[in-house]
Structures are given as structure tokens and as C-alpha cells.
Amino acid sequence: MQINSHLSRLIQDVAAHYGDREALIYKSFGGRQWKSCSWKQFAGIVGQVSNAMLRLGIGVQENVGVFSQNSVQYLFTDFGAWGIRAVTIPFYATSSEQQIQFMINDAKIRFLFVGEQEQYDKARRVFATCHTLERIIVYDAAVHLEPEDPTAMSFSEFLKMGEGNPCREQVEQLQREASMDDIANILYTSGTTGDSKGVILTMGQYHAAMEANHKCVPVGEKDRVLNFLPFTHIFEKGWKILCITEGATLIVNTYPQEVQQSMRETHPTCMSSVPRFWEKVYQGVEEKIESSSWMQRKIFRHALEVGRKHNIDYLANGKEPPLALHLEYEMLNKTVFSLVRKELGLENAHFFPTAGATVNHHVEEFVHSIGICMDVGYGLTESLATVSCNHIGEPFTVGSVGIPIEGISVKISDEGEILLKGPTITRGYYNRDDLTRQAFTEDGYFKTGDSGYIKGRELFLKDRLKDLFKTSNGKYIAPQMIESKLLVDKFIDQIAIIADERKFVSALIVPEYRLLEEYARQHGIDFKSHEDLCQDKRICRMMMERIETLQQQLAHYEQVKRFTLLPHPFSLQRGELTNTLKIKRRVLNENYKEEIEKMYEE
Numbered sequence: 001m002q003i004n005s006h007l008s009r010l011i012q013d014v015a016a017h018y019g020d021r022e023a024l025i026y027k028s029f030g031g032r033q034w035k036s037c038s039w040k041q042f043a044g045i046v047g048q049v050s051n052a053m054l055r056l057g058i059g060v061q062e063n064v065g066v067f068s069q070n071s072v073q074y075l076f077t078d079f080g081a082w083g084i085r086a087v088t089i090p091f092y093a094t095s096s097e098q099q100i101q102f103m104i105n106d107a108k109i110r111f112l113f114v115g116e117q118e119q120y121d122k123a124r125r126v127f128a129t130c131h132t133l134e135r136i137i138v139y140d141a142a143v144h145l146e147p148e149d150p151t152a153m154s155f156s157e158f159l160k161m162g163e164g165n166p167c168r169e170q171v172e173q174l175q176r177e178a179s180m181d182d183i184a185n186i187l188y189t190s191g192t193t194g195d196s197k198g199v200i201l202t203m204g205q206y207h208a209a210m211e212a213n214h215k216c217v218p219v220g221e222k223d224r225v226l227n228f229l230p231f232t233h234i235f236e237k238g239w240k241i242l243c244i245t246e247g248a249t250l251i252v253n254t255y256p257q258e259v260q261q262s263m264r265e266t267h268p269t270c271m272s273s274v275p276r277f278w279e280k281v282y283q284g285v286e287e288k289i290e291s292s293s294w295m296q297r298k299i300f301r302h303a304l305e306v307g308r309k310h311n312i313d314y315l316a317n318g319k320e321p322p323l324a325l326h327l328e329y330e331m332l333n334k335t336v337f338s339l340v341r342k343e344l345g346l347e348n349a350h351f352f353p354t355a356g357a358t359v360n361h362h363v364e365e366f367v368h369s370i371g372i373c374m375d376v377g378y379g380l381t382e383s384l385a386t387v388s389c390n391h392i393g394e395p396f397t398v399g400s401v402g403i404p405i406e407g408i409s410v411k412i413s414d415e416g417e418i419l420l421k422g423p424t425i426t427r428g429y430y431n432r433d434d435l436t437r438q439a440f441t442e443d444g445y446f447k448t449g450d451s452g453y454i455k456g457r458e459l460f461l462k463d464r465l466k467d468l469f470k471t472s473n474g475k476y477i478a479p480q481m482i483e484s485k486l487l488v489d490k491f492i493d494q495i496a497i498i499a500d501e502r503k504f505v506s507a508l509i510v511p512e513y514r515l516l517e518e519y520a521r522q523h524g525i526d527f528k529s530h531e532d533l534c535q536d537k538r539i540c541r542m543m544m545e546r547i548e549t550l551q552q553q554l555a556h557y558e559q560v561k562r563f564t565l566l567p568h569p570f571s572l573q574r575g576e577l578t579n580t581l582k583i584k585r586r587v588l589n590e591n592y593k594e595e596i597e598k599m600y601e602e
Contacts, residue, residue, distance in 0.1 A: 001221075002214045002245050007082040007203055008178040010244065015043035018221075018247055025224075025266060026072045026252040029116060029140035034266065037072065045159070049080025050171045052162030056111060056135070060085045060174065061183060063107040067100060067123060068115030069093040070231050070254050073139040073155050075240075077113050078231075082203075084174050087183045089198070090232035092579030093119060094572055099579075101126040102196065103188050106431060108132045113155075116140045120152070127151065180204035186430045187234055187381050198430030199381045201234075208423035209238055209384045210245050212405040216391045217375070219270055221247035223350055226268035228259045228277070233580060235355055238385035239272040263345030274356035275363065275484070276581075278374065282363045283490040285340060285370075287515070303336040307369030316368065318395035337370045351375050351392055355385075355401070356580070358461065358484040364398050377402050378461060382426040382439070382446055387418075388459045400458040410459060411445065417465055418452045419445035467585070469500040475557040477505060479585075482551070482558060489546050491515055494570050496588050497560070498596055506599040507563040508592055509543070510570060534565035562599045566592075 005013040015023075017039075024037040037045075058064060064081050066088055068074050081088045089107050091100055093115060100122060104112065110132055114120045120143050123136050136152045138145065145152045165171070182203045188196040219225065225243045227250055229236035243250060248270070253262045263271070289300050310329040314321040321329070341347055351373040359376050367374040377389030378401035387410065389402040396402065404410045408422035425446050428436030440446055451462040463478035470476055479497035482505070486495055494510035516533050519525075519542070527533045543565065551559045570576040575587045589596065 001247070002210070003247070004207060004210045004214070004245050006175075006178050006180070007079070007184055007206055007241070008085060008175045008182075009083075010241075011039075011043045011046045011079045014244060014247060015039040021247075022249050024072055024075070024250050024252060027254060029071065029254065030142060042075075045076050046079045046083060047165055047168075047171070048159050048162035049076050050083035050162070051165045051167045052158050052160075053080060053084055053086060053111075054167040054170055055161045056158075058084065058086050058111060061087055063087045063089050063109050063186065065089050065091060065100075065104060065107070065109040065112040066232075067091040067093070067095065067112060067119045068139055069256075070227055070252050071115060071139055072252055073113070074115075074231050075250075075252070082184060083171060085178055085182055087186060089186045089188070090230075090237070091188075092230060092232045094579050095122075096572075097122050097126050099188075099196065101129055103198075104130040104133055106198065107186060110134045111137065113137045113139065117143050120145070124149070124152075178203070180207060185237070187232070187237075189381055197432055197435055199426050200428055200430055201381075201384055201426060205384045205424050205426070206238070206241060208407060209386065209405075210242055212407050212424065213238075213242050213386055214245070215406055216389065216403075217242065217353070218351070218392050219243055219246050219248055223248040223269045224251060224266065224348075225249065226251040226253055226259070226262060226266060226271040228253050228256065228262075228271050228273055230256075230579075233356075234381045234385045235274075235353075235379065236272055239353060243270075260344070264343075265345070267345055267348055269348050269350040270352060272353040272355075275354060275359045276357070276487070278354065278363050278367055279360065279487055281344065282366050282488060283512075285366075287490055300336065303332045304366070304369050306332055307337065307371065308365055311368045311371070312365055312398060316396050316398065333371050340370050341372065346372060349373070353377060353389065355379060355389075357582075358480050359399075360484045360488050361399055362488055368398075375402075376400070378450075378459060380448060382448075383408070383420055384424045384426070386424075387420060397455075397458055400455075400460050401452075402459065403457045404459060409445075410454065412453060413441075413447075415465070416451040416453070416462065418448045418450045418459070418461075420448060421445045469497075469502075471499055471505070471557065472501055472503045473557065477558055482554065482560070485554070486547060486550055486560070489550060491519070491543060491546065494583075496570070496583050496585065498589075498599070502600060504561040505558060506596070507547075507560045508566055508588065508595065509563050510566050510568075511543070530567035534567050540565065564592075564595045564599060566595075 003014050019040050020038045022036055023039040023042045025034055064086050066077055078088050112123055114123050114136055120138050137155055137158045139155045180203050183200055184203050184206055185201040186198040188198050225248050231237055251266045251268055253259055289297055306329050310321050310325055349372050353375045355377040375390050377386055379385040379387045386405050388404045390396040391403055411419050413419055421444055449465055451465050453460050463480050468476050477499040482497050483495050486492055491512050492509055493512045496508045499505045513530055520527050525536055533539055547560055576584055
């Protein structure tokens with residue numbers, strides 16, 4: 001049963017149904033023990049936050065900033081703000097001072113909620129240049145506040161302002177007046193091609209998205225959902241709210257680097273993620289297979305082939321597997337694949353929404369073959385996440401991004417661009433009427449910037465239109481497609497394809513240093529630093545052989561001819577990555593200009 005209330009009342013309405021049932025599982029900042037919170041307790045704290053915000057003087061549709069990693073306090077702030085019709089503006093926990101200064105000033109934020117020491121320190125440093133900013137409310141009790149800082153307040157102090165719900169009647173009146181036209185969020189895009197722009201997301205968009213996803217995404221009250229992606233990301237934000245409307249238990253993972261440990265400790269049934277997560281899982285399993293005995297490798301390779309036939313050749317195509325194949329798969333599922341899932345903490349795996357980038361075919365087939373249901377989809381911030389997804393239980397094609405959800409109209413322009421219209425699409429960009437006009441066609445369709453096509457009922461992606469490279473020979477190159485093929489190699493951690501206006505394709509590659517060091521030791525290659533490894537001809541020759549194997553199916557003009565191994569990763573601090581860890585090609589081209597030019601020397 002779904003409870004799809006207006007977001008101002010959602011937690012209270014779900015709590016009225018589920019009461020003392022477990023709603024949240026979480027750790028305190030820096031803590032090691034998992035804690036629990038019931039729906040009744042969740043609703044009580046959200047009510048306190050609403051009351052405390054009113055006592056601070058936060059008004060209807062006022063913008064409130066949240067600068068934190070995932071935490072229960074983040075959830076309390078979001079729903080508490082919506083309870084008084086305020087707007088929350090999430091900042092990525094890794095945002096730079098320049099980025100948060102821009103967003104605070106653009107949105108005229110007076111009150112900023114921050115997570116840990118790093119976020120508090122950044123907020124303090126930009127305070128003087130943010131003329132509207134009045135108060136900083138700090139989630140983590142361990143944060144060291146600046147002496148005599150009159151602007152800072154701990155979250156516990158803030159909550160005390162709402163004890164006893166002193167503004168209950170005002171809160172209830174505001175909720176009665178709440179409208180589907182109210183703005184819920186302004187989400188600033190990560191800006192791979194320029195300055196961030198604030199995407200307006202309304203209560204009505206959320207309501208429509210929850211209704212449409214309910215009809216094709218089978219999350220329910222028995223699910224335990226691990227929140228891995230940042231709540232700032234529209235994919236996780238929308239998914240989290242869908243799970244709440246369905247009464248699922250949320251497991252809040254605060255530190256991304258601990259996700260696999262969290263999976264093994266909490267045994268989630270569902271988790272939204274980006275393809276890179278599953279690529280890492282694939283690489284990890286492949287690494288273990290390669291280090292196994294000859295017999296173990298043979299058994300596992302056979303099991304994968306059986307899993308692929310059963311789950312993809314038959315089930316994915318809507319066909320019933322032959323009895324002999326089904327019985328063999330069930331036996332292997334219990335004896336081989338169950339061990340893999342147990343190692344991941346996914347003994348009770350239900351399904352796993354995956355979006356945000358191209359999913360490699362090998363990785364998608366592998367995940368399904370071992371008995372994990374990867375629900376591949378496509379969406380944007382401007383579409384409030386889901387545009388399309390695989391409908392669980394229905395046939396799907398590996399390589400597609402599923403079937404458009406109900407209520408959204410998808411069409412392909414003459415140039416091949418995916419265009420969208422429907423109740424989940426943004427009405428525009430905050431304070432940017434010029435960008436809003438440019439983003440829509442004359443007949444009201446939103447221009448996604450992605451190229452794709454529809455085959456049957458399914459949507460397929462090609463690439464970002466503006467990311468297409470044209471070589472000096474006139475050939476068009478889709479860099480993300482090539483990158484996704486090569487990223488499955490265990491020795492490659494990050495990669496950026498170079499080809500625009502060049503005579504052939506090259507690549508900047510950040511290797512998986514741990515595995516590279518291990519390879520060097522096994523093959524008697526001396527090294528003292530990452531630089532030594534990256535420059536060694538034997539290492540480069542091995543990498544080229546692996547790349548050539550992976551790119552055999554690419555056209556000759558799409559294949560990487562030369563590459564440079566880099567001794568350090570692409571960096572947020574150097575501006576080479578967005579907060580969602582997408583590469584900024586313009587910045588990479590500038591930062592590695594010498595390395596790139598050297599690859600094109602005769």
C-alpha cells in the first residue's frame with residue numbers, strides 16, 4: 001500500500017499507519033553502532049524541526065540550505081522544512097567554497113544546516129561574502145565551533161527550540177494551505193559544462209513521480225533499503241521518498257567508502273546506485289576468480305554461463321527456461337551464487353535500481369547472471385529522476401534503459417535528441433528565465449541533451465549530444481560509450497577519452513594502483529612511486545593488450561590508439577570532477593594539456 005501524501009504531511013501520515021515499526025537504521029557521525037528509529041519517533045522529530053524553524057523565523061517558500069553527507073538529521077531537516085512549506089536546497093558534502101558561496105547568494109539563503117567539521121569550516125570561511133546568511137546549524141555534535149561564534153548553533157540546541165511543539169497550530173495551518181504548486185527543492189546541477197543552475201522541483205512533481213513509480217517499482221514495507229548515493233542526488237532523493245511512501249525501512253549510510261561494510265552489516269534488500277558501483281563489484285569478483293584454482297575457475301565460469309542463459313536468454317525475454325536448465329540454475333544458485341551474494345551482504349536481494357551513466361553490457365549481464373535483479377533506468381534532475389526503467393517481472397533488453405513511466409511523453413527529435421513532457425518535468429531554472437526558454441521546444445518538450453532511440457516500448461541511450469567528439473577525419477566519437485567498455489578492466493579506475501578535433505582516439509587513464517603494484521611485484525618490475533609504474537614500458541604494454549581485447553568490437557576509428565597512465569587520480573579539488581564524480585572534460589584538457597599533446601606527437 002502506498003501513502004502518497006503531500007510532502008508536508010507524508011511522515012506524519014506514514015507514521016499514523018506504521019506507528020512503532022522500524023523506520024530508520026543509522027549510525028551517528030563517526031559512530032560504529034547501528035541505531036534504530038521508529039516511524040512514530042521519526043514523525044515526532046520532524047514535527048520538532050518544523051516548530052524550531054518557525055521560531056527561527058523561516059517563512060513560506062523560503063530557501064533553506066543543507067550542506068551535509070547523508071544522515072538522519074538531513075532527513076529530519078528536509079521533512080521538517082516541507083512541513084512549514086519551506087524549500088530545501090541541498091549541497092553536496094564535497095562542494096567547494098566557491099560553489100557553496102554561489103548557491104547561498106543565488107538562492108538568498110539565511111539558514112544553512114551543515115554536517116561535519118569540513119562543511120562547518122567551509123561555511124565559516126564564506127560567511128562574510130554571503131550577505132544573506134545569518135545562522136549555521138551543525139549536525140555533528142563533535143564539530144569544534146569557532147570560539148564566540150554567534151552564528152553557529154548545534155542541531156540539538158536547534159531541536160530544543162521545537163520541544164513541546166510550541167507552534168503546532170501554525171504548522172497545521174500551513175499544512176492545510178500547502179499546494180502542489182509549492183516548490184519543494186531547488187537542486188543545483190553539478191555543472192560539467194559551466195556554472196551550476198538551480199532546477200526547480202515542486203510538490204506536484206514529487207507526487208506525480210511517486211504515483212508513476214509505484215506502478216512499476218515493487219519496493220514495499222518488507223524492504224530494507226540502503227541509502228548509498230548522496231541525498232543531494234535527485235536519484236537517491238526521489239528513491240528515498242518513494243521508499244517512505246511504501247513503508248520501507250531506510251538504512252542511512254553516511255560515509256560512501258563504507259558502503260560494502262554497511263551492506264554486510266545490515267543486509268539490505270534494495271539499494272539505488274550508479275553503474276560504477278556494479279563495475280567495482282564485477283571487477284572484485286573477477287579478481288577472485290582469476291586468483292582461484294583451475295577447477296574453481298571452471299566451475300564459476302560454467303555457473304555464469306548457466307545464469308546468463310536462465311536469467312537473460314529466457315527470463316529477460318519473457319520465456320520460461322527448460323526444466324533441465326532451471327534445475328541446474330537452482331542448484332548453482334544455492335551453491336555458488338548464494339556465496340557471492342553473501343559476501344556482498346545481499347543474501348536477501350530484491351532489486352537494485354541503477355542509473356546515472358551508461359551500464360556496460362558485460363556488467364549488466366554478470367549482475368543478472370548471479371541472481372541479482374539490476375533495475376536499469378534513465379532520468380535527470382529536471383525530470384525528478386525517473387524517465388524510464390525496467391519494469392520488474394516484464395521482459396527487458398540488456399542495453400536498454402527500460403520503459404518510460406506512466407504519464408511521461410517521450411519523443412525523439414530529428415537530431416536524435418530525447419525530448420520529454422509530463423507532470424514530473426521541471427518548470428524551469430531558478431532565477432534563469434533565459435536558460436528556461438532555451439531548455440524547452442516551442443511545443444513544450446524539455447530538451448534533455450541526450451541522444452537516443454525507442455525500439456518497441458524500450459528507450460535506448462546513445463550519448464550526450466554535446467559530448468560527441470568529431471575527429472579531424474570527420475568521424476563522430478561517443479566518449480562515454482568507449483569509457484564504459486574500458487572501465488570494466490580491473491586495472492582501470494578512471495578514464496577520459498580524448499578525440500575532439502584529433503586524428504585518432506587517445507585516453508588519459510588512472511590505474512587501480514593497488515593492483516598495478518601487485519602486478520609489478522609478481523613480474524619483477526622495480527618501482528619506488530606511482531610515476532615509476534605509469535612510465536614503465538612493460539606496464540604500458542600489458543595495459544595496451546588489455547585495452548585492445550576490450551575494444552575489439554569498436555570501429556577502427558573508435559579504438560584507443562595511445563594512452564597516458566596518470567600517477568594520481570582525477571580530483572574534485574583540481575576541478576576535474578563534478579560532485580557526482582563525472583569528469584569535466586574541459587578542465588581535464590587544460591590540466592593535462594602537455595600529456596595530451598605528447599600523445600599526438602609524430
